[in-house]
Amino acid sequence: MKRAGFTKRILVLILLYVFVFFYKLFPVFWNNSSRVNKRVILHGDQIPKNLIDSYYRTNYGSCQHSVVKENNINCRRLIENTTISKLIRVSKSRKCELNKITKNCKLFRQINGYEDKVVTKLEEDFPLAFGIRLHKSAEPIEQILRIIYRPHNFYCIHVDNGSDIRVFNSLRSVARCFDNVVVLSQIRTVYSSIRLVEADLLCMKEAMKSTIQWKYFLNMVGQELPLKTNLEIVQICQILQGRNDIESEPANEVLMNRMKYEHNFTKYRLIKTGIPKKPFAPKSFFRKGSAYGTFSRGFVGFVLSSDIAKDLMEFLKNVWAPEETFFNTLNSVDGAPGGYNISVKHGTFDFISREEIWKWDPVVCNGLFYKDICIFNNRDLPWLVKQPEIIANKMEGSYDQVVIDCIEEYLYNKSLQADIFALNKTHYKQYPHTKDLYKTT
Ligand SMILES: *[C@@H]1O[C@H](CO)[C@@H](O)[C@H](O)[C@H]1NC(C)=O
Ligand SMILES: *[C@@H]1O[C@H](CO)[C@@H](O)[C@H](O)[C@H]1NC(C)=O
Numbered sequence: 001m002k003r004a005g006f007t008k009r010i011l012v013l014i015l016l017y018v019f020v021f022f023y024k025l026f027p028v029f030w031n032n033s034s035r036v037n038k039r040v041i042l043h044g045d046q047i048p049k050n051l052i053d054s055y056y057r058t059n060y061g062s063c064q065h066s067v068v069k070e071n072n073i074n075c076r077r078l079i080e081n082t083t084i085s086k087l088i089r090v091s092k093s094r095k096c097e098l099n100k101i102t103k104n105c106k107l108f109r110q111i112n113g114y115e116d117k118v119v120t121k122l123e124e125d126f127p128l129a130f131g132i133r134l135h136k137s138a139e140p141i142e143q144i145l146r147i148i149y150r151p152h153n154f155y156c157i158h159v160d161n162g163s164d165i166r167v168f169n170s171l172r173s174v175a176r177c178f179d180n181v182v183v184l185s186q187i188r189t190v191y192s193s194i195r196l197v198e199a200d201l202l203c204m205k206e207a208m209k210s211t212i213q214w215k216y217f218l219n220m221v222g223q224e225l226p227l228k229t230n231l232e233i234v235q236i237c238q239i240l241q242g243r244n245d246i247e248s249e250p251a252n253e254v255l256m257n258r259m260k261y262e263h264n265f266t267k268y269r270l271i272k273t274g275i276p277k278k279p280f281a282p283k284s285f286f287r288k289g290s291a292y293g294t295f296s297r298g299f300v301g302f303v304l305s306s307d308i309a310k311d312l313m314e315f316l317k318n319v320w321a322p323e324e325t326f327f328n329t330l331n332s333v334d335g336a337p338g339g340y341n342i343s344v345k346h347g348t349f350d351f352i353s354r355e356e357i358w359k360w361d362p363v364v365c366n367g368l369f370y371k372d373i374c375i376f377n378n379r380d381l382p383w384l385v386k387q388p389e390i391i392a393n394k395m396e397g398s399y400d401q402v403v404i405d406c407i408e409e410y411l412y413n414k415s416l417q418a419d420i421f422a423l424n425k426t427h428y429k430q431y432p433h434t435k436d437l438y439k440t441t
């Protein structure tokens with residue numbers, strides 16, 4: 001009895017082995033014809049169009065698969081229906097192997113949409129440069145890149161030197177697929193320190209080294225997203241006529257106090273010491289505002305090479321939050337290309353570069369506040385797409401990926417229908433820092 005049972009089990013095992021052996025040897029018998037064999041390395045142009053999605057997903061995860069597609073979310077309705085009140089939440093399942101998919105650059109560029117960008121002559125004649133700073137994961141940056149990417153522009157990504165080396169490696173593998181994308185990781189950024197400015201300057205230097213004759217430089221961080229197409233950004237920059245768009249208001253006591261004492265760097269933080277600093281200039285010299293802006297090429301040259309910029313940089317190296325005064329102050333120095341010393345503030349809707357909502361602003365944030373600034377979600381979409389500003393700060397995929405994917409779709413559609421979505425140029429000629437350029441009398 002016992003023996004017979006044992007033989008049976010052995011038999012079953014042998015059968016199982018034979019089955020697995022044949023399965024391995026002749027996968028073609030078992031493969032359903034619509035599936036793509038994982039082990040075959042195909043090139044972009046060899047994959048039938050209808051198989052691209054499944055091939056991509058099986059092999060690399062879902063880097064380009066938007067959660068709105070996976071969940072059949074209708075972005076258009078979210079954007080157009082202003083009465084929508086429920087936040088759509090989707091479980092996030094975005095795992096993507098950028099390192100792997102970028103081994104085949106052509107496939108990567110094709111699948112992630114880099115090769116079907118619509119570029120007009122106007123844009124081609126007006127290249128832009130972007131500097132993106134980040135410290136977290138690579139995938140959201142790849143998404144930003146594929147949204148703003150145009151083959152004639154210049155892109156520099158600075159990854160925090162303190163972040164996981166895999167982030168840098170992933171993005172470097174992306175950069176290898178382009179000749180106009182540079183990825184750096186030289187600086188360990190520290191919150192509210194000069195290192196943030198240093199990272200921006202590195203990207204500005206790279207942009208200057210490039211043979212691309214870009215006309216404006218836009219700095220941004222990984223938690224931001226453009227609200228305008230490349231064409232629209234170009235049109236706005238043309239209206240600026242060489243002027244910068246930098247937030248600027250007179251220095252207040254808060255700003256001056258940040259510069260009264262030296263600060264020391266630890267590995268992760270900046271610490272105030274009791275050592276007083278020798279004042280650099282009177283209060284009237286300093287301006288304060290956002291760390292981000294739209295900088296003319298001339299201004300970037302001035303920032304990188306003028307004596308005043310170097311001296312100011314040296315002075316700010318050990319103060320708190322110098323990124324909120326460095327570009328802003330230089331913009332109002334006599335002789336600064338594209339500069340001005342009038343007030344330009346997001347609070348009075350004068351700052352073109354950024355859409356942002358602070359806790360004390362009289363504007364509704366449907367998302368949530370983090371460090372007093374609004375993180376947008378998909379209920380903000382109808383409002384966001386109507387705003388005249390170039391870039392929205394902030395977006396966070398781990399909080400809401402829908403708003404990000406919908407803006408990607410929205411901008412893509414808009415780039416295909418530039419004639420329908422005409423930019424309201426009159427609007428941009430009425431800002432405090434542009435209106436003098438369009439005086440009619
Ligand atoms: C974009 O265009 C596609 C195709 O016409 C359409 O189905 C989709 O709803 C549009 N999306 C938005 C956000 O307008
Ligand atoms: C807009 O959304 C609301 C709430 O979800 C819904 O009741 C209404 O029917 C929608 N309107 C349109 C035109 O789709």
Ligand SMILES: *[C@@H]1O[C@H](CO)[C@@H](O)[C@H](O)[C@H]1NC(C)=O
Binds near residue numbers: 168184186
């Ligand atoms: C990070 O910084 C260190 C020290 O400066 C440097 O040796 C290293 O190359 C940097 N890492 C990258 C990826 O650039």
Ligand SMILES: *[C@@H]1O[C@H](CO)[C@@H](O)[C@H](O)[C@H]1NC(C)=O
Binds near residue numbers: 264271
């Ligand atoms: C800051 O650094 C200086 C020079 O390295 C050192 O003398 C001083 O004790 C430090 N101060 C604090 C508060 O860490």
Ligand SMILES: *[C@@H]1O[C@H](CO)[C@@H](O)[C@H](O)[C@H]1NC(C)=O
Binds near residue numbers: 331336
């Ligand atoms: C800033 O304003 C002062 C007068 O308030 C003026 O003398 C100076 O030229 C201005 N600078 C620039 C760059 O416009």
Ligand SMILES: *[C@@H]1O[C@H](CO)[C@@H](O)[C@H](O)[C@H]1NC(C)=O
Binds near residue numbers: 424426427430
């Ligand atoms: C364009 O902007 C101007 C100035 O803000 C405004 O008066 C006008 O109504 C806008 N036109 C359209 C079509 O929105």
